[in-house]
Ligand SMILES: NC(=O)C1=CN([C@@H]2O[C@H](COP(=O)(O)OP(=O)(O)OC[C@H]3O[C@@H](n4cnc5c(N)ncnc54)[C@H](O)[C@@H]3O)[C@@H](O)[C@H]2O)C=CC1
């Protein structure tokens with residue numbers, strides 16, 4: 247689309263009715279972290295939203311107003327949507343699609359079983375089912391929010407057409423496919439959705455761009471009353487809208503995650519150097535981050551990145567490049583630095599304790615980061631397994647993720663403690679893996695007294711080194 251066209255569409259769409267005034271009919275396919283957040287937020291903004299998922303138990307829970315994963319305020323917002331009847335949930339695809347104007351695809355795209363590509367079967371299945379169940383009538387905009395390999399927009403279109411073909415001669419069905427990548431972070435999913443840095447729409451069809459711009463109008467203009475639990479950040483102005491073609495939108499998503507992941511690997515490499523030369527990586531990060539071209543965010547050194555997306559998306563981009571005979575050397579290096587980084591804490595434990603065999607090691611935190619119970623790609627799991635292999639007796643505690651860990655990783659070689667003090671009792675060392683506030687705010691004087699030997703390896707540089715050393719701890723951070 248030409249620049250003039252793009253501006254024309256944006257201007258017109260922004261002049262259109264606010265979504266809150268007439269309520270867009272939205273259906274979200276897949277009600278996990280991204281889908282449910284999308285559904286709850288658009289319902290909160292005054293749209294009529296139906297969440298559809300193949301997981302019957304999940305839908306049952308959501309209907310009862312229970313969100314079976316930990317995401318701050320998401321349950322509150324879901325309950326509010328259910329109470330004011332803006333939000334509903336179903337496992338009936340026909341009912342889910344019958345009124346829809348905009349259909350979001352938010353199903354998972356995990357790594358393929360061979361670890362080399364992206365598992366796209368959830369997307370293809372969902373797209374086919376949409377095609378099988380769309381009926382003639384008004385235009386439907388199918389919007390891909392899942393993170394997908396470049397070119398998937400056309401691919402989704404073809405699966406919808408295959409589904410439509412199954413219907414036989416049902417009459418003409420008017421639909422377009424657009425891309426709308428998601429940039430929310432777990433732990434701050436609602437804030438990131440209501441107050442995003444930008445909204446990206448990947449489409450060439452003006453009707454799709456108009457429909458999505460209308461839906462996003464309150465967010466783009468910040469013209470809504472914020473929820474009581476999430477005030478609008480001070481100084482938050484209008485949100486930039488980036489309208490591009492679908493392929494570019496899909497690449498923006500991968501590039502954003504790959505850049506952030508590379509930034510963290512970069513600072514971790516510097517942290518490792520700091521350990522050799524005796525510099526302090528926190529000061530280095532501040533010293534470089536104040537340069538606005540670099541920026542201070544995402545320069546926290548430690549055990550590196552985990553989670554459901556950075557690892558799989560960096561790999562996906564490497565594979566994407568390979569498909570064109572291009573070796574993405576920088577991304578490969580970022581991945582490798584990260585893969586090794588989580589074991590830095592084990593090396594530090596060995597430096598202090600000499601052998602970990604037979605020693606009791608307490609792991610502070612299981613989730614891949616604070617404010618979530620998500621264990622996908624969590625560094626804690628690799629660290630615990632490695633310590634198990636080395637003969638350590640591993641105990642773990644996490645404020646919210648233990649329940650999930652017991653269910654999802656039953657073979658983890660660790661037992662669980664009730665709280666941080668219980669974990670510390672008799673431990674030879676503690677390793678801080680997830681920087682929960684509960685850990686940074688704990689009574690470390692009590693913890694020192696409870697431990698067999700007061701040793702703490704701070705994998706997130708989140709604790710106060712001087713204070714802990716004052717309490718008699720042997721403290722090791724990463725590059726501090
Ligand atoms: N979790 C995150 O923080 C972010 C995730 N993303 C991307 O968003 C997508 C979704 O991720 P999550 O929400 O984390 O996944 P998730 O695993 O939490 O949720 C996916 C949901 O889709 C459902 N599903 C699978 N096949 C289905 C089908 N055919 N029809 C209906 N529902 C179906 C599953 O039952 C599940 O509830 C992925 O592509 C991910 O890369 C993007 C930004 C942030």
Ligand SMILES: O=C(O)[C@H]1O[C@H](OP(=O)(O)OP(=O)(O)OC[C@H]2O[C@@H](n3ccc(=O)[nH]c3=O)[C@H](O)[C@@H]2O)[C@H](O)[C@@H](O)[C@@H]1O
Nearest residue numbers: 428429430431432510544545546550551552553555614615
């Ligand atoms: O595509 C996705 O799923 C999402 O992936 C990340 O979000 P998320 O994985 O929820 O969490 P982040 O806050 O980005 O943290 C990712 C990992 O990097 C680590 N990290 C983060 C920042 C930092 O400075 N240092 C660091 O080690 C965290 O501990 C965590 O393990 C991106 O930040 C989101 O923009 C994106 O939408």
